[in-house]
Amino acid sequence: SPKHKYYKEINEVIAEHIKYAAKLDIDNTWELIHDEGEMKVFKREMEEDGMVVDPLKAVHTVKGITGHEVCHYFWNPDVRMEWEGTLESAQVLDWFSEDTCVCYQIHKKVWPTTQREALFWTQIRHVPNEDEDEDGPDYWIVCNYSIPDHDKCPEKTKNIRAIMNVAMICETVVEPPQSDRNITRENITCKIQYHANVNPGGWAPASVLRAVYKREYPKFLKRFTQYVMDQTKDKPIMF
Numbered sequence: 001s002p003k004h005k006y007y008k009e010i011n012e013v014i015a016e017h018i019k020y021a022a023k024l025d026i027d028n029t030w031e032l033i034h035d036e037g038e039m040k041v042f043k044r045e046m047e048e049d050g051m052v053v054d055p056l057k058a059v060h061t062v063k064g065i066t067g068h069e070v071c072h073y074f075w076n077p078d079v080r081m082e083w084e085g086t087l088e089s090a091q092v093l094d095w096f097s098e099d100t101c102v103c104y105q106i107h108k109k110v111w112p113t114t115q116r117e118a119l120f121w122t123q124i125r126h127v128p129n130e131d132e133d134e135d136g137p138d139y140w141i142v143c144n145y146s147i148p149d150h151d152k153c154p155e156k157t158k159n160i161r162a163i164m165n166v167a168m169i170c171e172t173v174v175e176p177p178q179s180d181r182n183i184t185r186e187n188i189t190c191k192i193q194y195h196a197n198v199n200p201g202g203w204a205p206a207s208v209l210r211a212v213y214k215r216e217y218p219k220f221l222k223r224f225t226q227y228v229m230d231q232t233k234d235k236p237i238m239f
């Protein structure tokens, strides 16, 4: 399809997330806020114009599913309401291509703050390892990135528009290495990196926001990965 308005931005944003994922430097500027089994959730405390915009990074390792499966269910707008417990509604406003669409969603109100909504493009992409380096990382990635407006977006809602740049970046490990033919789910593990930069879009008490982040992100990652395990356990593996 002819290059759409966001074609260039999408390539730049995805490239940035891939570059960042390859480094995975969790240095001491990241504060561990949740550590449960294989899941570790970190934050950095940052404010912009007095608003909490804490970047969040989570790493998780899940056995029995692939990066393609995690990204497929994270990206697929048809199932979002099945695993995203903090949403009141979610809809697709536009399709740029078969792997890229525009979503509009309303988050459930978090007392005592004003209700939030989000308008963003979402793309799923397979980023194979560089040809010459067959040991290089092979990623599946989903990126959700806010856009300022869309002609099909409901106007003048009472909600505050949150602004986000979110990425789910996955690698699949097969152990022991074997030909694609006879790999079972016992042989696969998915290594997940989740990066979320969310600007709540309007003032909310720092203490409330940080408490919500600390509670909601681990809950969301746990619930989402369990959802993928349940959906895939009796299905052929998506590599």
Ligand SMILES: CCCCCc1ccc(-c2ccc(S(=O)(=O)CCO)cc2)cc1[C@H]1C[C@H]1c1ccccn1
Binding pocket: 084, 086, 105, 107, 110, 113, 116, 118, 144, 162, 164, 166, 196, 198, 200, 204, 208, 209, 212, 213, 216, 217, 220
């Ligand atoms: C005072 C509350 C203000 C709400 C701020 C806000 C907005 C969007 C989001 C958010 C937006 C997108 C994503 S996602 O990963 O792309 C999946 C698709 O939904 C995830 C989370 C988060 C939060 C923060 C609450 C925090 C919070 C954390 C995890 C879940 C829900 N709420």
